[in-house]
Amino acid sequence: MTGDTRAFRALVETVGESITARLSDVERRLTELVDARDPRASGPALETLRAGGKRLRPLLVLTCGAIDDADETQQRALISAGAAVELVHMATLVHDDVLDDAALRRGRPTVYAEHGRERAVQTGDMLFAIAFEELAASGDADQVRALSEAASGLATGELLQREDAWNATVTRDRYLLRCSLKTARLFEAAAQLGAHAGGRPELAPTLGAFGAKVGLAFQLADDVLDVVASTEQTGKTRGADLLDGTVNLPLIVATERDASLGDVELRSITTAERAAEICDRIVATGAPDDVLAEARKLIADAKELLDGRVTRTERSVFESIADQAVVRNK
């Protein structure tokens, strides 16, 4: 059982069976959409789907749209919006793996590693196209705009990440800007789409802000995982960020505390052993714990946004999603 599956099961226990059944509807819809494309092209996309994932973004869509209280049309719109958001996420992952020369994703070979650069670029393009088609079929132009801007933000965030690669002097502000583009905006869009598709647009600003904070916390926690967790736990190499030159917050904070880390030539970190060794030095500074504490603070802020805006039941579901974003795999 991968970390993903374990974390997902834990989440299901908290958010309840009903949402889980709806997530299966999203999963079915995803398969349907990809299956409808030319079989000569859809193979790698189907494999990517089957590789699974936490499906946190569709979960956010469904819960922000209160799918249990939604009428049939709204339910369908929520399932479509959930599928669309996950497809944009998947498209980005497939393209990122090309740029990172990544061999593994969720413990399985990436499309890039298994089928090459061409198929990977085109699989991502196809996933983008399907995402927007699906959302346009169920959502209004504002929803499509929200997803499009999030997708652009993702691209911009990844771009900044690569501009900053191997640069040990990246500041915390620059890091946070990058994460807000790379991760938080799609969470924000997921929450906004949910509110709109579920017929409660008045909640979109609050839930969007909630989603953005949860997304940022998720990214911080993910960066900590990269430093502290084993390959068995995460399905990717420990210190993968170091290996591809990504300066993350644990490293930034650790370098503030242990100046000798600033002397490490990042480009010289080319083996899993060397990456693990630097990870150990980052852990020794206590930086990962402090970054996790920052993530928890974001989660607390996110929960505070909900005060008086959602029902008590909803609040508890949102809180468990928020907690899960940080607790994962630990």
Next chain:
Amino acid sequence: MTGDTRAFRALVETVGESITARLSDVERRLTELVDARDPRASGPALETLRAGGKRLRPLLVLTCGAIDDADETQQRALISAGAAVELVHMATLVHDDVLDDAALRRGRPTVYAEHGRERAVQTGDMLFAIAFEELAASGDADQVRALSEAASGLATGELLQREDAWNATVTRDRYLLRCSLKTARLFEAAAQLGAHAGGRPELAPTLGAFGAKVGLAFQLADDVLDVVASTEQTGKTRGADLLDGTVNLPLIVATERDASLGDVELRSITTAERAAEICDRIVATGAPDDVLAEARKLIADAKELLDGRVTRTERSVFESIADQAVVRNK
């Protein structure tokens, strides 16, 4: 003056000043849309825009929508649809240049060559996202679906092209399938979107079929150009298809006639000189002329589809677009 500009001016003379003014509206809208994105990310996209192009697809959108007779809302919808189609085309070009390791496009350095793989992949992603946002803001779900399916088709077509790379035994049918996906479907979608956005959906099937044939003819003519035209004429290396392993129709036909061409190891063609030499051998068989004749036959068929379906004035504009698709640069 590049071949593009020359061909475009010739086209303008035929289709008239009014359409030209509308094409400038599309151009302005394209710049507006890209300019609205994060300036940290939009630079290469703006350069790609400024590099120009024939804008045949937007032209097809505007004419199929009879923009001169359209009301203001329809005009805006047509300009948006034209921009969306061109953005999908641009996104594909930017991604293709990554896959082809292409240095030049329209006589200028590609985004890939100038800014690297990362920026090129992300620039393409951003262009896709903007395309669908723009169309969703003005068009209905059916229009977005048409564009999405065309975008998927493009990805599939490029995939087939790469699967077939360096394979001298590719059949004519396989070649035509590939071109119909890679080129004809976006022309078809452009024509259909035009008919819908211009408020005459009843013409969408006819104009779609017209667009598909013109698109296929355009691809055939483009393949001929690759074999016969100089770098000065096209802005790219003569025999570029040979250099990236693309077996095109002139080569397929030439090999049927001169069996010794079948013995050429395609992978051994690695220099511009050697590519030009093989191009000369293809020309010697007369294959390019025959492929051009096929393209002209497609154009004739396309024109025939219009019989009695469009006004006489429209017909003459459509015909000049169709002719232009084959005559270009010659």
